[in-house]
Amino acid sequence: xxxxxxxxxxxxxxxxxxxxxxxxxxxxxxxxxxxxxxxxxxxxxxxxxxxxxxxxxxxxxxxxxxxxxxxxxxxxxxxxxxxxxxxxxxxxxxxxxxxxxxxxxxxxxxxxxxxxxxxxxxxxxxxxxxxxxxxxxxxxxxxxxxxxxxxxxxxxxxxxxxxxxxxxxxxxxxxxxxxxxxxxxxxxxxxxxxxxxxxxxxxxxxxxxxxxxxxxxxxxxxxxxxxxxxxxxxxxxxxxxxxxxxxxxxxxxxxxxxxxxxxxxxxxxxxxxxxxxxxxxxxxxxxxxxxxxxxxxxxxxxxxxxxxxxxxxxxxxxxxxxxxxxxxxxxxxxxxxxxxxxxxxxxxxxxxxxxxxxxxxxxxxxxxxxxxxxxxxxxxxxxxxxxxxxxxxxxxxxxxxxxxxxxxxxxxxxxxxxxxxxxxxxxxxxxxxxxxxxxxxxxxxxxxxxx
Amino acid sequence: xxxxxxxxxxxxxxxxxxxxxxxxxxxxxxxxxxxxxxxxxxxxxxxxxxxxxxxxxxxxxxxxxxxxxxxxxxxxxxxxxxxxxxxxxxxxxxxxxxxxxxxxxxxxxxxxxxxxxxxxxxxxxxxxxxxxxxxxxxxxxxxxxxxxxxxxxxxxxxxxxxxxxxxxxxxxxxxxxxxxxxxxxxxxxxxxxxxxxxxxxxxxxxxxxxxxxxxxxxxxxxxxxxxxxxxxxxxxxxxxxxxxxxxxxxxxxxxxxxxxxxxxxxxxxxxxxxxxxxxxxxxxxxxxxxxxxxxxxxxxxxxxxxxxxxxxxxxxxxxxxxxxxxxxxxxxxxxxxxxxxxxxxxxxxxxxxxxxxxxxxxxxxxxxxxxxxxxxxxxxxxxxxxxxxxxxxxxxxxxxxxxxxxxxxxxxxxxxxxxxxxxxxxxxxxxxxxxxxxxxxxxxxxxxxxx
Numbered sequence: 017x018x019x020x021x022x023x024x025x026x027x028x029x030x031x032x033x034x035x036x037x038x039x040x041x042x043x044x045x046x047x048x049x050x051x052x053x054x055x056x057x058x059x060x061x062x063x064x065x066x067x068x069x070x071x072x073x074x075x076x077x078x079x080x081x082x083x084x085x086x087x088x089x090x091x092x093x094x095x096x097x098x099x100x101x102x103x104x105x106x107x108x109x110x111x112x113x114x115x116x117x118x119x120x121x122x123x124x125x126x127x128x129x130x131x132x133x134x135x136x137x138x139x140x141x142x143x144x145x146x147x148x149x150x151x152x153x154x155x156x157x158x159x160x161x162x163x164x165x166x167x168x169x170x171x172x173x174x175x176x177x178x179x180x181x182x183x184x185x186x187x188x189x190x191x192x193x194x195x196x197x198x199x200x201x202x203x204x205x206x207x208x209x210x211x212x213x214x215x216x217x218x219x220x221x222x223x224x225x226x227x228x229x230x231x232x233x234x235x236x237x238x239x240x241x242x243x244x245x246x247x248x249x250x251x252x253x254x255x256x257x258x259x260x261x262x263x264x265x266x267x268x269x270x271x272x273x274x275x276x277x278x279x280x281x282x283x284x285x286x287x288x289x290x291x292x293x294x295x296x297x298x299x300x301x302x303x304x305x306x307x308x309x310x311x312x313x314x315x316x317x318x319x320x321x322x323x324x325x326x327x328x329x330x331x332x333x334x335x336x337x338x339x340x341x342x343x344x345x346x347x348x349x350x351x352x353x354x355x356x357x358x359x360x361x362x363x364x365x366x367x368x369x370x371x372x373x374x375x376x377x378x379x380x381x382x383x384x385x386x387x388x389x390x391x392x393x394x395x396x397x398x399x400x401x402x403x404x405x406x407x408x409x410x411x412x413x414x415x416x417x418x419x420x421x422x423x424x425x426x427x428x429x430x431x432x433x434x435x436x437x438x439x440x441x442x443x444x445x446x447x448x449x450x451x452x453x454x455x456x457x458x459x460x461x462x463x464x465x466x467x
Numbered sequence: 468x469x470x471x472x473x474x475x476x477x478x479x480x481x482x483x484x485x486x487x488x489x490x491x492x493x494x495x496x497x498x499x500x501x502x503x504x505x506x507x508x509x510x511x512x513x514x515x516x517x518x519x520x521x522x523x524x525x526x527x528x529x530x531x532x533x534x535x536x537x538x539x540x541x542x543x544x545x546x547x548x549x550x551x552x553x554x555x556x557x558x559x560x561x562x563x564x565x566x567x568x569x570x571x572x573x574x575x576x577x578x579x580x581x582x583x584x585x586x587x588x589x590x591x592x593x594x595x596x597x598x599x600x601x602x603x604x605x606x607x608x609x610x611x612x613x614x615x616x617x618x619x620x621x622x623x624x625x626x627x628x629x630x631x632x633x634x635x636x637x638x639x640x641x642x643x644x645x646x647x648x649x650x651x652x653x654x655x656x657x658x659x660x661x662x663x664x665x666x667x668x669x670x671x672x673x674x675x676x677x678x679x680x681x682x683x684x685x686x687x688x689x690x691x692x693x694x695x696x697x698x699x700x701x702x703x704x705x706x707x708x709x710x711x712x713x714x715x716x717x718x719x720x721x722x723x724x725x726x727x728x729x730x731x732x733x734x735x736x737x738x739x740x741x742x743x744x745x746x747x748x749x750x751x752x753x754x755x756x757x758x759x760x761x762x763x764x765x766x767x768x769x770x771x772x773x774x775x776x777x778x779x780x781x782x783x784x785x786x787x788x789x790x791x792x793x794x795x796x797x798x799x800x801x802x803x804x805x806x807x808x809x810x811x812x813x814x815x816x817x818x819x820x821x822x823x824x825x826x827x828x829x830x831x832x833x834x835x836x837x838x839x840x841x842x843x844x845x846x847x848x849x850x851x852x853x854x855x856x857x858x859x860x861x862x863x864x865x866x867x868x869x870x871x872x873x874x875x876x877x878x879x880x881x882x883x884x885x886x887x888x889x890x891x892x893x894x895x896x897x898x899x900x901x902x903x904x905x906x907x908x909x910x911x912x913x914x915x916x917x918x
Contacts, residue, residue: 049672051692083693175658185655203654204636207626221500236814240502242534242713262693265716272720275812276727279805279893303893310898314905318786321909335769335786339793339901346797347897354730361726363687442730442754446798447761450790454765458772 027056034064042071050079054088059368062091078107081116093120098127105132105140111156111263114143151234152227154267155248155257160188162215164198169211171201187245187258190219195254197222197247224249227256231267238264273358280354281347296380297387300351304388307347311340312395333400334461337408338454344388345415345453346446352377352423353441360431361438374424381420389413403464410464411457418456419449478507485515493522501530505539510819513542529558532567544571549578556583556591562607562714565594594708602685603678605718606699606708611639613666615649620662622652638696638709641670646705648673648698675700678707682718689715724809731805732798747831748838751802755839758798762791763846784851785912788859789905795839795863796870796904797897803828803874804892811882812889825875832871840864854915861915862908869907870900 025048034041045053045068057065057080069077069092081089081104093101093116101120105113105128117125117140129137139157146152160178162171171188178186188206190199199219209218224247225234238246238261246264248257281303282296318336359365359373393409426445427437476499485492496504496519508516508531520528520543532540532555544552544567552571556564556579568576568591580588590608597603611629613622622639629637639657641650650670660669675698676685689697689712697715699708732754733747766787810816810824844860877896878888 049692055691172658176661186659203658207623207654207657208637210627232812233814239716240506241500242502261712261716265690265712268720269723271812272723272727272809275808275889276723276730278887278889279727279801279808281893306895306898310902314902317902317906318909321906321913335789338786338790339905342790342793343897343901350730357726357730358723361683361722363684436729438726438729442732444757446794447757450794451761451765451768454790455768455772458769462772 027052027059030056031060034060034068038064038067039071042068045072045076050076051083053080054083054085058085058088062094065091066095074103075107078104082108082112089116089119096120096124098124098131101125102128102131109156109158110139110143111154114140118144118148146227149231150227151225151229151231151246151248151259152257154231154234154263155227155259156263157257158186159245159255159258160186161191161195161255162188162201164190164192164214164216164219166215167211168201168206168209168213168215168218171215172206172211175206185260187247187260189222189245189247189255189258190215191255194252196252197224197249197255200245200247202244222247224255225259226251232271234259235264235267235271239268276358277354280351282351282355293376293379293383296376297383300348300380300384301387303347303351304344304384307343308340308388308392308395311337311343312399314339333404334407334458334465337396337404338457340392341408341412341415341457342450342453344412345419345449348381348384348416349419349423349445349449350442352381352420353427353437353445356424356427357437357441360427365428365431370428374428377424378420381417381423385413385416385420388416404461407457407461407464411453411460414456414460415449415453418452422448422452478503478510481507482511485511485519489515489518490522493519496523496527501527502534504531505534505536509536509539513545516542517546525554526558529555533559533563540567540570547571547575549575549582552576553579553582560607560609561590561594562605565591569595569599597678600682601678602676602680602682602697602699602710603708605682605685605714606678606710607714608708609637610696610706610709611637612642612646612706613639613652615641615643615667615670617666618662619652619657619660619664619666619669622666623657623662626657636711638698638711640673640696640698640706640709641666642706645703647703648675648700648706651696651698653695673698675706676710677702683722685710686715686718686722690719727809728805731802733802733806744827744830744834747827748834751799751831751835752838754798754802755795755835758794759791759839759843759846762788762794763850765790784855785858785909785916788847788855789908791843792859792863792866792908793901793904796866796900799832799835799867800870800874800896800900801893803832803871804878804888804896807875807878808888808892811878816879816882821879825879828875829871832868832874836864836867836871839867855912858908858912858915862904862911865907865911866900866904869903873899873903 025044030041030044033044045056048056057068060068065088069080072080081092084092096104101116101124105116108116117128120128129140143152143155143157146155148154158178160171160174162174175186175188188201189197190201192198199216200222201215201219205218205220223237223241223243225237227248227250234246234248237243238259243264244261246259247255248259250256282300315336319333355377356365356373365373389409389412392412393405395405396408397405399405422445423441426448427441430437430440476495481492481495484495496507499507508519511519516539520531523531528551532543535543547555552567552575556567559567568579571579580591583591594603594606594608597606599605609629611622611625613625626637626639639652640648641652643649650667651673652666652670656669656671674688674692674694676688678699678701685697685699688694689710694715695712697710698706699710701707733751769787770784806828807816807824816824840860840863843863844856846856847859848856850856873896874892877899878892881888881891
């Protein structure tokens with residue numbers, strides 16, 4: 017499914033040009049959609065991405081920034097001078113510009129604000145001051161207002177005057193003398209009705225939120241009412257910003273994804289891009305900690321119930337640690353498979369990214385397995401006599417490795433076989449990891465501990 | 468967050484009017500957004516919803532249908548005569564009309580198609596013939612085409628001519644003599660550029676998919692490129708339909724939600740609406756079956772490793788079934804909490820729906836707990852001597868009940884306390900249910916089986 021008209025360019029050719037000359041690679045990007053440019057730059061090193069980016073003009077740079085994911089953005093912003101940043105800011109809509117400034121180093125941002133015209137600087141400062149989780153944090157300040165007594169033609173004229181840059185969508189609100197929204201004029205109304213129609217006959221009811229309202233509530237309103245633009249009002253009820261359908265969609269999609277990964281104890285970083293293996297491990301360790309604690313509590317409780325008079329580690333002592341090992345292995349398996357299933361569903365696992373993701377997820381599993389194994393070997397050795405601690409440690413590492421391998425390979429295999437990985441990856445995988453965890457643990461324990 | 472201008476009406480007043488007279492309740496809906504109308508009707512019985520619906524005029528009915536969720540749609544369609552259906556079909560855009568006909572009884576749909584004009588009927592038949600999972604299955608056939616040699620003013624005229632009903636968004640594609648897309652004219656270009664601008668100077672590159680391409684791939688293209696409309700072409704490359712950003716967003720959101728629920732072994736039905744408790748139980752039993760099987764396998768494997776010479780059910784025999792019980796309880800807990808976390812995130816748990824959902828989720832847990840308990844008591848009694856089967860059965864039911872209660876109450880509690888339920892509901896809940904499952908099982912086993 018190559019978008020029409022771009023069959024003749026591909027990322028492989030881009031990467032091979034890049035090896036010779038970043039300038040040639042940048043020229044090759046001409047005519048390629050900014051979304052594809054951003055995509056291709058994700059797969060090269062941050063240094064190479066920056067070299068190519070430097071060859072583009074400010075408008076191309078701004079478009080690329082708009083489509084770049086968080087990691088590519090961060091890599092590029094890190095390398096920008098105040099002059100670079102200023103040129104891009106000039107080209108971006110206000111909400112994107114404020115976000116970009118917020119991501120940049122504070123002193124760099126101040127340098128930029130000092131050199132742009134004071135009205136824009138003031139606007140950007142105000143936008144940046146809103147809590148990012150509120151409607152104010154995602155709104156843009158570009159919109160057009162008309163009075164209710166005007167005609168549709170006046171609204172169209174206002175758009176032409178304000179929106180010389182056709183790249184920007186401009187929402188048209190009808191406001192009273194105090195700037196409070198009375199109505200909204202959707203594009204379809206402006207395009208389909210005669211220009212002499214009075215505004216107050218053509219307008220639809222405006223839907224608005226307060227600037228301090230939660231961004232997710234605002235996004236849900238856009239979704240519920242199928243809005244083109246949601247108005248954002250200040251305490252006096254005056255319109256100060258708009259939230260577009262596209263921005264709302266992004267908020268809701270990010271939120272759903274975060275929920276999914278959080279419930280698996282992973283983080284959104286794991287899914288996208290360049291977060292290092294160590295950072296991914298750190299993100300997931302809290303869940304491991306909770307599982308270890310609850311496993312130890314459950315082992316303790318079981319001991320209390322099953323207290324046997326004999327000394328030494330017997331069969332029932334071994335089995336008391338089974339819930340702990342199964343729990344840990346299950347967690348790692350579910351995290352890996354959740355990340356892979358989402359990555360597959362979002363079409364993120366194509367080309368060179370697939371191998372990189374499989375490798376890094378497996379590596380994360382190895383590191384987590386080793387950490388958990390060493391910690392448990394130590395802790396259990398303190399709590400229990402004999403070789404039980406060693407057995408728990410080795411079995412934990414083995415079971416986690418096994419779960420991580422299954423968690424990454426099963427979703428990929430399913431996709432190749434044409435089976436929906438979401439169905440298989442959850443339940444089926446937990447069962448596989450339960451059984452393999454039990455077997456591994458008991459095998460290790462039997463080998464180390466005389467019956 | 469009441470949308471501006473509607474502070475004076477609410478669902479409670481609507482429901483109390485409904486008790487007296489459906490006609491008064493319907494009149495109360497005047498001026499209420501169709502999205503809210505659909506929302507309010509979700510909370511009343513299907514019969515009452517139908518009575519109110521019958522009082523609306525065809526245009527209001529069509530709008531309500533567009534915003535209704537699957538359950539409300541199904542309840543209304545079930546009760547429609549061919550005449551009712553036909554009136555609504557006339558008001559709906561082609562993709563919605565085709566979906567509605569697809570949801571209706573086949574003979575009813577045929578009656579409707581026989582009475583509408585043959586061109587529209589042919590179009591709807593063709594739309595309905597596409598696989599619902601393809602681009603053809605979600606595309607609409609309303610769009611406007613202009614030639615590259617025309618001017619923007621001609622495009623606007625074409626919209627006015629074709630789009631008399633301002634409710635519909637109309638995408639404007641630039642096509643060659645064979646109807647193949649050469650360009651696209653976004654609304655913002657049509658509104659911001661002078662009407663005498665030549666079309667081929669103002670148009671942007673069109674992005675298209677084949678009619679048989681996967682709907683999710685198509686939706687991802689809309690998302691990736693930030694498109695207003697994606698073109699759908701037939702084998703000859705001619706434009707035959709369009710997919711709007713709104714439709715694409717819906718496809719992607721549904722897909723993400725399905726993945727989330729599938730990975731927890733639940734189904735999308737569980738989240739929305741009226742699916743009966745028995746149907747929810749049936750949806751979730753397959754996962755329970757897999758877990759029971761793998762738990763039995765793991766108990767068998769453990770026995771093989773831990774074979775003890777003595778007869779009767781000892782401590783280690785009890786512990787062999789621990790993974791099974793913990794696994795089942797964990798599954799039920801995760802399913803309930805996944806459903807609740809999503810419902811909370813989507814703002815579905817407000818008003819009367821919260822109590823209904825808590826009640827039905829708990830009931831589902833009770834039924835699943837009883838089924839699993841009885842089945843396991845039987846199976847384990849066949850496999851093992853003594854009271855072990857009974858102990859496993861009772862402990863399974865108790866552990867599942869406990870997990871279901873925690874799975875529903877913890878997310879709600881978290882929300883009340885202002886904690887993100889997604890973080891707590893996953894990992895923390897599994898640990899709670901592991902510990903409580905272990906304790907319950909061992910307590911029951913010790914009570915029933917002499918040491």
